[in-house]
Amino acid sequence: MTRERLAPRAIDDAPAAVAFATLFTSEARAALSALRRDLHQHPELAFAESRTAAVLERELATLSPVSIARVAGTGVVARMRGRTPGASVVAVRGDIDALPIQEATGLPFASANAGVMHACGHDVHAAWAVGAARLLAGQPAEGDVLVVLQPAEETGKGAAALLASGALDEVAAIFGGHVDRRFEVGQVVAQPGSLAAAADVFEIELAGRGAHGARPHESADPIVCAAAIISALQTIVARRVNPSTPAVVTVATMHAGQAPNVIPERAMLSGTLRAVDKDTRQLLGTSVRQLAEGIAAAHGLVATVNLTLGPPPIVNPETPVMWARAAVESLLGADALVPLGITNMAGEDFAYYMERMPGCFMRIGARLPGEPVIAAHTPQFHAAEESLFVGAAVLAETARVASAALARGDTAAST
Ligand SMILES: [Zn+2]
Numbered sequence: 001m002t003r004e005r006l007a008p009r010a011i012d013d014a015p016a017a018v019a020f021a022t023l024f025t026s027e028a029r030a031a032l033s034a035l036r037r038d039l040h041q042h043p044e045l046a047f048a049e050s051r052t053a054a055v056l057e058r059e060l061a062t063l064s065p066v067s068i069a070r071v072a073g074t075g076v077v078a079r080m081r082g083r084t085p086g087a088s089v090v091a092v093r094g095d096i097d098a099l100p101i102q103e104a105t106g107l108p109f110a111s112a113n114a115g116v117m118h119a120c121g122h123d124v125h126a127a128w129a130v131g132a133a134r135l136l137a138g139q140p141a142e143g144d145v146l147v148v149l150q151p152a153e154e155t156g157k158g159a160a161a162l163l164a165s166g167a168l169d170e171v172a173a174i175f176g177g178h179v180d181r182r183f184e185v186g187q188v189v190a191q192p193g194s195l196a197a198a199a200d201v202f203e204i205e206l207a208g209r210g211a212h213g214a215r216p217h218e219s220a221d222p223i224v225c226a227a228a229i230i231s232a233l234q235t236i237v238a239r240r241v242n243p244s245t246p247a248v249v250t251v252a253t254m255h256a257g258q259a260p261n262v263i264p265e266r267a268m269l270s271g272t273l274r275a276v277d278k279d280t281r282q283l284l285g286t287s288v289r290q291l292a293e294g295i296a297a298a299h300g301l302v303a304t305v306n307l308t309l310g311p312p313p314i315v316n317p318e319t320p321v322m323w324a325r326a327a328v329e330s331l332l333g334a335d336a337l338v339p340l341g342i343t344n345m346a347g348e349d350f351a352y353y354m355e356r357m358p359g360c361f362m363r364i365g366a367r368l369p370g371e372p373v374i375a376a377h378t379p380q381f382h383a384a385e386e387s388l389f390v391g392a393a394v395l396a397e398t399a400r401v402a403s404a405a406l407a408r409g410d411t412a413a414s415t
Pocket residue numbers: 120154376377
């Protein structure tokens with residue numbers, strides 16, 4: 001992949017540019033691009049986003065918000081004034097953290113921090129939240145809008161920390177999105193139902209008996225037992241989960257032994273479980289425990305299984321989706337709304353907000369026509385700059401539509 005191919009094109013080449021030219025002045029577009037590039041160049045890991053938070057606070061302060069608060073350490077919440085005091089409050093959220101990956105995009109604003117990279121597009125999410133704040137400052141929603149810059153999405157801890165702070169207690173509905181290079185700039189996925197999977201972690205510790213490598217009969221071999229467990233775990237999705245239900249069981253780490261002639265005492269396995277509904281999520285966890293413990297016992301070992309629950313699935317409810325779709329249609333036309341197509345088995349901690357309040361999570365196209373699809377969490381990933389303006393405008397307009405509907409007496413949880 002050449003540097004030219006990955007370099008962002010001029011903003012004016014973007015298909016959505018015409019639609020957004022009326023929303024952003026060229027100065028505002030340049031400022032937003034500069035902000036995104038600055039964030040991209042200075043990525044910070046979960047809960048260490050101190051520079052990022054300071055930059056975002058500074059940008060938001062220029063938009064005359066009602067208030068700006070530091071929340072959950074490196075989170076920032078700006079309150080944009082609505083037209084009607086006392087009207088329902090809605091929130092738009094952008095996550096701000098980066099990943100421990102060495103960047104290899106060749107972008108002129110590539111990461112200056114070795115081993116840390118915005119490989120999930122949160123640089124764009126942070127900037128589009130600021131862009132939404134700018135649009136809402138110019139054309140306010142009915143009620144106040146909280147612009148939420150959330151740390152630590154990648155560790156699945158940031159949303160929970162923000163909720164625990166109480167900063168979102170009065171929010172009636174929340175909206176967010178993720179850049180996605182499977183879709184072109186100007187395409188938006190806003191649909192009811194499953195948008196992201198539950199992402200739980202399992203760890204299996206096998207305690208056996210070590211021995212000389214030449215005398216296996218004196219051991220309770222954790223390596224052979226681990227191999228049997230790994231094979232058996234493959235039967236969970238194949239034989240226990242309903243074939244029409246998406247699910248993933250991945251063993252991703254395996255640690256045991258130090259010398260070729262020593263049977264070790266212990267082995268450790270860990271991996272991830274993905275499901276898009278509550279029952280399947282529970283089945284995966286129960287099955288891992290049952291198989292690991294049973295197989296270990298059959299091999300004369302003891303398995304200790306730890307399950308750490310990550311974000312639950314995101315299931316978009318109908319009414320907030322309707323508001324988001326209305327916003328997208330008014331900005332980009334009905335053709336902009338595209339189906340997700342394949343179930344998304346990645347986790348997303350926006351799900352924690354959705355446990356507490358209604359909302360809609362969207363996928364926002366981030367590839368220019370002719371550009372390659374690049375997976376997030378890889379050293380080559382970057383979102384096309386133009387997705388900034390789509391995300392900002394869609395979030396701001398969705399907040400306005402939702403706010404107006406709530407002011408009319410509609411309730412987000414009505415369906
Ligand atoms: Zn990510």
